[in-house]
Amino acid sequence: MLNYLWGFMLLTGILWGAANNSLDAVTQGLLNSAGDAVKLCLTMAGVMSFWCGILEVGNRAGLIEWLAYKMEPILTFLFPDLDKDHPARLPISVNMAANMLGLGMAATPAGLEAMKLMQEGKQSKATNAMCTFLIINISSLQLVPVTMIAYRSQYGSSDPAAVLGPALIATGCSTLAAIIFCKLMDLGKAVKEK
Amino acid sequence: MIQWISRMLVPLIISYIVGFGLLSKRPIFDDFLAGAKDGIRTAADILPTLVGLMTAVGVLRTSGFLDAVSGWLTTPAQWLHLPAPLIPLTLVRLISNSAATGLVLDIFTNYGPDSFLGMAASIMMSSTETVFYCISIYFGSVHVTKSRYTLPGAMIATTVGIAASIFLAQK
Numbered sequence: 001m002l003n004y005l006w007g008f009m010l011l012t013g014i015l016w017g018a019a020n021n022s023l024d025a026v027t028q029g030l031l032n033s034a035g036d037a038v039k040l041c042l043t044m045a046g047v048m049s050f051w052c053g054i055l056e057v058g059n060r061a062g063l064i065e066w067l068a069y070k071m072e073p074i075l076t077f078l079f080p081d082l083d084k085d086h087p088a089r090l091p092i093s094v095n096m097a098a099n100m101l102g103l104g105m106a107a108t109p110a111g112l113e114a115m116k117l118m119q120e121g122k123q124s125k126a127t128n129a130m131c132t133f134l135i136i137n138i139s140s141l142q143l144v145p146v147t148m149i150a151y152r153s154q155y156g157s158s159d160p161a162a163v164l165g166p167a168l169i170a171t172g173c174s175t176l177a178a179i180i181f182c183k184l185m186d187l188g189k190a191v192k193e194k
Numbered sequence: 195m196i197q198w199i200s201r202m203l204v205p206l207i208i209s210y211i212v213g214f215g216l217l218s219k220r221p222i223f224d225d226f227l228a229g230a231k232d233g234i235r236t237a238a239d240i241l242p243t244l245v246g247l248m249t250a251v252g253v254l255r256t257s258g259f260l261d262a263v264s265g266w267l268t269t270p271a272q273w274l275h276l277p278a279p280l281i282p283l284t285l286v287r288l289i290s291n292s293a294a295t296g297l298v299l300d301i302f303t304n305y306g307p308d309s310f311l312g313m314a315a316s317i318m319m320s321s322t323e324t325v326f327y328c329i330s331i332y333f334g335s336v337h338v339t340k341s342r343y344t345l346p347g348a349m350i351a352t353t354v355g356i357a358a359s360i361f362l363a364q365k
Binding site: 157158 | 203
């Protein structure tokens with residue numbers, strides 16, 4: 001997907017620049033942006049490094065497992081089809097806990113494993129539990145958008161962290177919408193089976 | 195209240211995690227170093243991606259194409275109550291996180307991170323996900339082809355996230 005998007009962006013920009021007789025500016029813009037990217041990355045490295053370090057402290061102290069354990073009742077509510085001892089429950093809660101902490105790298109493997117365990121047999125049709133899991137995942141669970149704060153600070157924001165409160169509320173709204181939608185779908189399935 | 199959450203969240207999480215680590219008698223500084231090393235590696239890993247996408251956005255910007263798109267979309271954007279410069283970002287956000295980051299940084303450069311557009315873009319990036327990318331990775335890994343109501347559900351959640359972002363950025 002990114003191959004086409006990237007190719008489209010470059011070619012459209014160059015063609016548009018040629019049509020508008022601004023190819024000099026385009027070349028200049030390209031060179032400047034490449035330099036900006038390196039500058040940005042260098043300053044970002046400090047924040048990224050610190051935050052990843054802090055999260056690793058939590059990770060090794062068992063914070064993810066603790067959060068996952070605390071999430072048991074939520075899991076029972078969200079996934080009525082998965083029994084208390086269903087093997088997918090652990091990776092699901094690990095995935096969600098890791099997503100909340102912004103540990104994307106720990107979240108994805110657990111999420112993929114959860115998907116595999118939720119798939120009964122080799123059917124190509126998603127179950128309700130699989131749909132719910134993915135929709136809630138996409139609704140975004142991240143509590144602290146670290147990279148965004150770092151970008152804002154790099155671009156001269158007077159209050160880079162001002163995004164935290166609104167982001168938390170917006171994330172809450174989108175996750176709530178996801179939960180309501182999934183619950184309605186579960187309800188629809190229950191009605192159909194009766 | 196919202197400002198208070200913003201100001202308190204990061205210090206609170208740091209103290210909580212450090213306290214949690216101390217209480218479980220972990221060598222927290224060694225743990226920190228291990229994670230920090232990964233963080234540096236992550237930053238180095240995203241550098242080529244950033245160079246590729248920031249140059250592509252730079253080309254689109256300097257050629258005047260982005261302004262032209264915003265111009266064409268002004269009417270439908272008003273109809274959707276969406277500021278026109280945010281439309282390219284909204285569409286790209288569904289496909290690629292890094293390309294969307296490139297567009298956000300472009301908005302920061304042109305309008306400033308503290309402007310209404312800069313705030314809306316920041317909140318939007320923090321409260322939505324790459325819908326199509328996630329669906330293809332997760333369902334692709336188990337060869338599920340009939341995704342049933344996943345896409346509509348994900349789009350509803352994303353739309354709510356975007357609407358909330360624009361509403362909250364106005365404050």
